[in-house]
Amino acid sequence: LVRICISNNGEPIHPSVDRSRFFEWGYGSGTGIGTWQLKDIVEHYGGTIKLNEYPDEISGFQTEYEILLPLINND
Numbered sequence: 559l560v561r562i563c564i565s566n567n568g569e570p571i572h573p574s575v576d577r578s579r580f581f582e583w584g585y586g587s588g589t590g591i592g593t594w595q596l597k598d599i600v601e602h603y604g605g606t607i608k609l610n611e612y613p614d615e616i617s618g619f620q621t622e623y624e625i626l627l628p629l630i631n632n633d
Contacts, residue, residue, distance in 0.1 A: 560627045565619040571611065580609055596623070604628045 571580075579585045581597040600607045605627035612620050 560629060562625040564623045566621040567618040570620045577609065600625055
């Protein structure tokens with residue numbers, strides 16, 4: 559298993575954003591395809607992605623994508 563974490567120290571996700579719909583096609587302030595595409599690619603390779611939030615993190619990195627991908631053995 560490979561674990562990849564991508565953290566963001568920008569603006570936190572607004573409280574009005576429905577976290578249960580965060581990775582849905584068409585949901586969001588733009589076109590709504592960015593996080594959906596990310597989820598689609600990760601799942602295509604048998605992985606999972608989740609959004610983690612750490613509102614009290616003093617370093618400023620409050621938002622994180624956690625991606626888990628299976629290792630593939632090509633023997």
